Amino acid sequence: MSSSQDLLQRLSANPWFGSLPLRERKIMLAASELVRLRPGEMLFRQGDPPGNLYAVATGTMKMSTLSADGKEAILVVLETGTWFGEISLIDDQPRTHDATAMGEAEILVLPRQVFDTLMKSNVFAQAIAKMMAARIRLLYGIVEDATLRSTRARIARRLLLLARGDATMSTQLRPRLPVSQESLAMMLGITRQTLSKELKLLVEQQAIHLGYAYIEVVSESKLKTLSEYA
DSSP states (O other): OOOHHHHHHHHTTSHHHHHSOHHHHHHHHHHOEEEEEOTTOEEEOTTOOOOOEEEEEESOEEEEEEOTTSOEEEEEEEOTTOEEOHHHHHHOOOOSSEEEESSSEEEEEEOHHHHHHHTTSHHHHHHHHHHHHHHHHHHHHHHHHHHHSOHHHHHHHHHHHHTTTGGGOOSSOOSEEOOOHHHHHHHHTOOHHHHHHHHHHHHHTTSEEEETTEEEESOHHHHHHHHTOO
8 A cells, every 4th residue: 555645646646636735635635545446346336326535546447337238338437546426426416327447446435524524615616616627528529529520530539538548637648548449449339340440540540559458649640630530
């Protein structure tokens, strides 16, 4: 287990958490309990009552939902430093999606009472508002892509999002994306066969490189160009 200082430093690399005043960050970490999840273990299910606020300390989580026939759709992938679960705490309504560990993961659990107390601070409340605004923009973009853009453009745009941590909203682009083709297909709502065909074309255009359980961005500019085609 990491020391408190190491944990603070690691989580503060997240743009949202890192922008909070040091006092609020320390309060949140001091009040949080660390829980460990096994691969595939669920933190909460769609429809569960409001609980606590969470952060990914290590590993990755997926927010997803299942259709009546058992088909899974991944909405977003949450990486280290990302806080989540705020929607149900604000509107006091059931959880909107399933939250599942994609591998070994450590999750910080911030009690609801502490969250409610922090929300009385204008600084923290405004930060939560900015987090939600950024996520609404992300979701609007995903809906727009699904409605108006070609499959190839949607893939290119999602790869660019993943290169910035998907929900992390980092300004820094990282070349290697730790995502499987199966997971990417679930994010986009397309078949593995369709995704494989399109990824091969992106490889031929030297926009990406395919590795074992990862995709590497070779040319951000080429992906951006492809992402603009409707």
